[in-house]
Each structure stands twice: as C-alpha cells, then as structure tokens.
Amino acid sequence: MSNLSYPLPENEDERLEALASYDILDTMPENDFEELTHLASEICQTSVALISLVDDKRQWFKSILGHDAKETPREYAFCSHTILNKNDIMIVPDARKDERFLANPLVTGNPNIVFYAGVPLVNEDGFALGSLCVLDTMPKNLNARQLKSLRILAKQVITQMELRRKLARLEKSNQNLLETNSFIQKFASTAAHDIKNPLSGMLLTSQALQMRLGKESDDKSKRLLDLNITSTKKLLTLVDEMLAYSSAPSSLLTNQNCLDLNTLLKNVVSLIDVPYGVKINLPQVDHTLTCSSVALEQIFINLLTNAIRYNDKEGGVINIQFREDSDFYNFKVTDNGMGIAEKNLDKIFYKELTLNVIDRFNQKGTGVGLYTVKSLVEKLQGSIKVESQIGSGSTFIFSIKKNAGVEEDDELL
Template sequence: MISAPILDNESKRQAAVEKYRLLDTMPEDSYDNITSIIASVCDAPISLITLVDKARNFIKSGHGVDITESERDISFCGHAIASDDDIMIVNDAREDVRFKDNPLLTDFKAIFYAGVPLVDANGYKLGTLCVYDNKPRTLVAHQIKALKAMGKQVMHLFEERYKTFKLLAMQKELEERNEELKDFAGIVSHDLKAPLSNIIMITKLLKESEKNLSQQSIDYLGYLRDSSNNMSRYIDGILQFYSSNELVTEEYDSVSYVDTIEDVIAMTVKDDHIKINYIPEYDTTLLTHEVALKQILMNLMTNAIKYNDKEETLININLEENKEEYIITIRDNGSGIAPENLKSIFKLFYIATQEDRNGKQGTGIGLATVARLIDHMQGKITVDSQLGEWTEFKITLPRKGTLETA
C-alpha cells in the first residue's frame, strides 16, 4: 500500500478547506440529495462527499455508509486530490499497487472507485465527490460527465455557504458600527447640550440688558443665539435619526387615522394662515407603528409649513387603501424642490433649500430620518414637485392586518 501523499501547498489547501466551516457539521439535504442522485446515475452502492482534513477524510454526505470519517493516509480521496487529472478512476483496486493491502480494500471490499476533486476558485482541492463499488467495473461516458457536473454543483454549494457567512459577518459588523455611531451620537450630544443650554441662557440674559450694550454687541449676541439654536436643532436631529429604529418594533398599534392627523395638526399648526385639508369623516383603523407614523407626518408637515413662500399655506392629506397597502399623500402649495435635488433629498445631511421662510437653514437630517423610519416599517416614500408651485410626498405602507372603516 502507498499512503496518500501530502500536497506541496498543504497549509494553504488546509486553510481553504477550513474557510467553508464544513468540517464536523451535520448532514444536510442539499448534499445528501447529490450523493443519492450520483449513486443512482453511476449504479454504485456507495457515494460520498468528502473533505480531506489534516489526518482524515471528513464525510459530509455518505450514501450507502454510516461512517463520518476515515484515515487520510489510506483514503482513495487523498490520492484523488494529489492527482493532476480531473477524475481518478480505479477499476480494480486489487490490481493497483497504491491500494494493495489497504484496509478499505481488505475490510470494506472497496474494489472500484471513481472520484472528482472539489476544486475552489483558487485551485485548491478540498475533497471529492466519489462513488465506490465492491466489484471491478468501469464508468460509461455519461456517468463520468454526470460525476464531474455534480462535483461542480457541490463546489457551488460550498461557495454559496461561504458567501452567506461573509454576508452575515458584514451584517453583524454594520449593526455593531451603527450601535457605535448611535452611542457616539448620544455621548457627543449629551456633552454638547449642556454648554449650549448655558450659552443660550446667558445670551438671553444679556439681551435683556441690551440698553447697556452697543449695537455691535447686540448684533453679536443675535448671531450667537441663532448659532446656538441651530446647533441645538442639529443635535436633536442626530439623536432622532440614530434612535429612529427604536420606534419600529415587532408589535403593531391600532391607530385611528383621523386621531393621528388631528394630533399632528395640533403639534405643528400654530398660525391661522395654515390650512390643512383632509376628510375627517373617513376614519380608518391602521395596524402600524403609531409613534413612528406620527414622527413621519410631523416632519413632512413641518417642512411643508417652513418651506412655503405663499401668503396662505395649503396642505392636502389623503389616504387610499387596497388589499396589500395603504397610501398617505401629503401635498403642499409651497416653494417646491428643484428637479436636480429630488433624487438626493432623503440622504443624510443633504440640504435642498438653503433657508426656510424664517431665514433658518435646515440640518439635512429630517427627511433622512423619515426615509429611515419608513424603511424600518417595510414601506417606501416617493416625492414629486414643481419648483415654485407644489411638493407631494407619497408614503406607501404594507397592511399588517385588517383595516376597519368606522
């Protein structure tokens, strides 16, 4: 008997085997189906998918046998991966010097063997797809072709497994980074909020005694107050953005459409020149995330009010529903959005308009938060606009349960 040789690139080959995390794993239907099919095609009582480990053959799938591993140095598969051929066929192991007195031959009657190496994209031979028989024989052309094709399919399953692990690792890394960013935003915001509050308070006190100040000092205090307020809004927006996913849980709320609209109007509309149109008689119960929905509507309505250059601000809210989703549309008569800005307005920190009607610059966080919330709710949002005339946001949310019309 000649022991199965150790390859020149053994350390790299072994690393390639281990990266798929298949050693010592349980049987799986996807592999067992292949060994069953190839045993039938080759008319062989035994078919295996093996991975050649350091000192053993690990049998990932075994059709016709109950063992899960064998010694590498006596294995046929160890010789198969050392061969330069794309298939190794041993018609009669009793006449092959490599397998004379081999325990697989003497104890298990492994007389016939045919195996194709499982080769990864880098050329490393990981193991084999093989068949055994207890009598001397040959394979015909279509059986050889099928064995090679199935070997490629096994390698395809290996690669898909590896890609899945990489994707899961990337997902975990992204989740960890998002948590780190969220923690960072919380820490930085907390550290900044206190001194900002002090600055705003001191500015207010100084303004109250402005009769003792020069006009230049008064102007500087105004700049300081506005900058501090802008920074405070920016910090609040960052915190809101990174905590938005906490508003969407696996549980859903029964939400009255009319009550939700009335609550949002109460929190956003402060002037008589703002007119909100919706159909109060059309009350529907939505099974959704109440806090997240209110946050979305408040943000969109606040924007519709702030970025409106008309004497009278008009906002139309409409709800449509079908078997699979409900659609909320918010349309205003404001200053509109330039066509070149429409595709970017949901990006974090993107500012489409320099100033609102009060001369304040936006943070570029609000609409990004809206988009993030809707994504967590498995919905979508679109925008259309005519510069100088109107803007319309359309929110589509999946129906999570039966909606009942009052």
C-alpha cells in the first residue's frame, strides 16, 4: 500500500460531479483526442503525452501516446497537483529533485518520469477535470511558444469534451422525443379505436330505431333521432381522421384539400357544446381555402372551446374573422369573456401551464389545448398571438401559410 498522499481541491465534490456529467470515463479511444495528444508530443518534443482525467481514486487516460498505461492510482498522479492551480501550467523540470515526486513509483520505476508539464483542463463552470500533460525521461524545459501551444491544445481538449457532452445530451433528448412520439401515436390510435367502436354501435342502434319507428313517431322524435345520427357520423369522421393522423403524422401537412371555411366552422360548432346564451358569429362572406382541414378543425375546436369555457357573461359573444393576403390565411377569434392578465399573455401557450382559473363549468384547464393550437399553427408555417384585457375578453390572432406543408416535413411530432 502506498504511503503517498495527494492534495484535494476545495470544491472536490462539485468537481467530481462535473466530471461525471461528461460520461467520458472508461470510454473507448476517440480520434479527436488522439490527435491532440500527438500534437502535444510533437510540439513539446516529449516521448509521452496524455489526456488525464482525475476522479476520486485514480487518474484515467482518455488518450495516451508513448506508453500503454490506462490509469494510475490518484496518489501517484502528478495531475492531482496540477488541478489545484486552474490558472497555469504546472512544470516539474526534474521530478527526482522535487520533494513531492522523488519517491513516486512512476519516477523511481516505469515509466521513469523525470520531466512533467501539465495544463489543467478547466471546463466552462470553472472545474479542473484533469490535465493535458507531456512527460519525458530526462530533465527538460519548455520555451514560451511551446507553453502557449500547450495551453491552446488544452482548450481544444475541453472544447471536444463539451461537444461530446452536448452531442450525447442531444442524442438522449432525441431518443426521449422519439419514444414519447411513438407513445403518443400509439395512444391516439388506441383511443380512436376505443371511441370508434361505441360510436359505430350508437349509429347502428339509431339507424335501427329510425327504421323501426318509421312513420309512427312524431316529428320532434324524428328530428332528435336525425340529429343523433348526423352528430355520430361527424364524430366517426373525426375519429377516422385521428386514426389516419396517428398512423401517418406527415398527413397533417401533406393532405391539403379545398374547403369552404364556413362549412368547416359550422361542423366544428356542431361538435362542441355551445351553452344557451353564447352566440358564435362566423365570417359574413364565404371563403374557399386550400389547407389541412384536420389541423384547422383542431385549432378552432380548441379556441372556441376555450372561448366558451372562460366566458363569464350572460350574453357570450364569439366573433370569427378571416382575411387572406398573398402568402397567408389570417384569422381572428374574439370573445367578450374573462380576459387574460397581461403578465400571462406569453405563458398561456406553454405546455401543461395552467393559470388556476375556474371556468364556467367549475373546472380548471389542463394546459394542453393552447399548446396544441400553437404547435399546429407553427407546423402550418404560421404564427399566433393573443391580445386581451381582464374583464373585456380576448382576441386570438393567427395565420397559416398558404399551401403549407406541400413539401413533406419529416419531423412533425
């Protein structure tokens, strides 16, 4: 057992935590680091060059040139001393004459270190993780140009480590996103199937009842039955669109169709619960659009549902306006409801953010609806904003690009 000791930095726990965040210890050699050690050896004219990372018990070599060691105990590590001074190179011209190292097994035995020069590898948070160092078996010194070059190479080592960490985090985020999107697609598909089955049963039952009643039923019963059948068919169409989208998300942008805006809006209104006393005014003039009807329906379902839920007036009014220019379809949805505080206008589109406001049905929102609206609008290469005043209502203003999504977008979710 070695009697050698080594000093510890004051922030050792935080330093070790920072080192662990790079997930680099015990990884395979990488060419970018190998090239930097080769350059260090060539510039400083030494037989050994290495990139050393110091953990709690050892120094581990991410790259080493001129020796075959993979690691050494921390008490043998010259770098244990190097990381104490983050601001400068540590130079040992002759370790045999230095009290700190003269009994070190790496000096008295293989690889017989005599000369050492190491630059601390200091990350962007100020932690010295290890060093880029050069070694030789004879006394030596470095000139000013060599010292400057060694410092530059050390910065490049840290740059490579930062890039490596950021790439790993990005890959992990992408993997999490892919897994989440896959789950969402499967959930949407399963939910749509689960909804479709009882809806189909309702439609068949209603049609059978319609045939049985025939001419015997009164006009009011017939109207109610016809309304039930019509609504069920609309819901089945919507579910089919959900199924198509869950199996092929690109269809949101690529499936463009020519549609009549007021017809689409009337269909949306028929799908939502509009309480007595709430009036929805559609554009006075008919307009023909070419865009994704699925996306536009979802946008209006969410906006109109919110406008109804958060309207505290006896006579609720919602106005929908439309204007088109050379590049965009432009919409306004204005209500006379509760309104939104100015400090919250930038927050309401955040995912799962709620303002703890109770709606007219004594319920709180989930924070998903407006996030969905914003996501859909942006996928349609448009933008959305809101203007509002507490007590007076809100106006949601959004645009979607004409022919948005003609070119397929591979990253829709």
